[in-house]
Amino acid sequence: MASLDFMRALKFAAQKHSKQRRKDPDSTPYVNHLINVGTILAEAGIKDEGVLIAAVLHDVVEDTDATFQEVETLFGVDVSNLVHELTDDKTLEKAERKRLQIEKAAKSTKRAKLIKLADKLDNLRDLQMNTPQGWTEERREEYFEWAKRVVDNLRGTNAMIEESLDQIFRDRNLL
Numbered sequence: 001m002a003s004l005d006f007m008r009a010l011k012f013a014a015q016k017h018s019k020q021r022r023k024d025p026d027s028t029p030y031v032n033h034l035i036n037v038g039t040i041l042a043e044a045g046i047k048d049e050g051v052l053i054a055a056v057l058h059d060v061v062e063d064t065d066a067t068f069q070e071v072e073t074l075f076g077v078d079v080s081n082l083v084h085e086l087t088d089d090k091t092l093e094k095a096e097r098k099r100l101q102i103e104k105a106a107k108s109t110k111r112a113k114l115i116k117l118a119d120k121l122d123n124l125r126d127l128q129m130n131t132p133q134g135w136t137e138e139r140r141e142e143y144f145e146w147a148k149r150v151v152d153n154l155r156g157t158n159a160m161i162e163e164s165l166d167q168i169f170r171d172r173n174l175l
């Protein structure tokens with residue numbers, strides 16, 4: 001059952017990310033990624049509304065002018081804390097951010113791990129279909145390898161999503 005709170009979160013995310021596009025050759029609207037992540041979780045049987053709401057908001061602080069305070073005021077402290085767990089510190093250097101994602105994955109709460117797994121699954125599905133604009137083949141390959149290291153620290157969270165990820169890793173000879 002679609003909830004009013006969930007629809008408000010999706011509307012907020014769509015507005016905040018409205019100027020952003022994905023890196024695929026068609027420059028798909030960024031909000032498609034958020035819908036995909038929520039759909040992966042719903043298809044895996046996740047009914048926890050806080051998780052589904054945080055899924056569509058997971059990049060809103062990292063990638064737009066939205067603040068944790070705004071998210072807390074609109075959607076409550078539980079959702080805001082989940083989004084916080086999923087937000088990279090963009091003031092850090094990229095290599096450090098990538099290293100921290102691997103490290104933080106292991107320490108995340110189970111609910112944040114679920115969203116992170118769905119996030120990585122959608123990004124890897126995109127990557128299987130296309131090489132992002134401006135990326136070399138080598139960079140694409142490195143993303144698969146790095147994503148595998150993040151996912152390895154998220155295991156034991158949801159068998160269905162992990163199996164979909166493992167199929168991709170097997171296809172790439174990473175498993």
Ligand SMILES: Nc1nc2c(ncn2[C@@H]2O[C@H](COP(=O)(O)OP(=O)(O)O)[C@@H](OP(=O)(O)OP(=O)(O)O)[C@H]2O)c(=O)[nH]1
Nearest residue numbers: 021022023024058059088094119122123124126127132143
């Ligand atoms: N695979 C893929 N990624 C895309 C695409 N469009 C945008 N992205 C975003 O780009 C990020 C990967 O690009 P990088 O160069 O490694 O990282 P950066 O954008 O943060 O600097 C992913 O972030 P992430 O940190 O892995 O996850 P998150 O930011 O989504 O949470 C993903 O969200 C696309 O078409 N395919």
Ligand SMILES: [Mn+2]
Nearest residue numbers: 033058059119
């Ligand atoms: Mn994402």
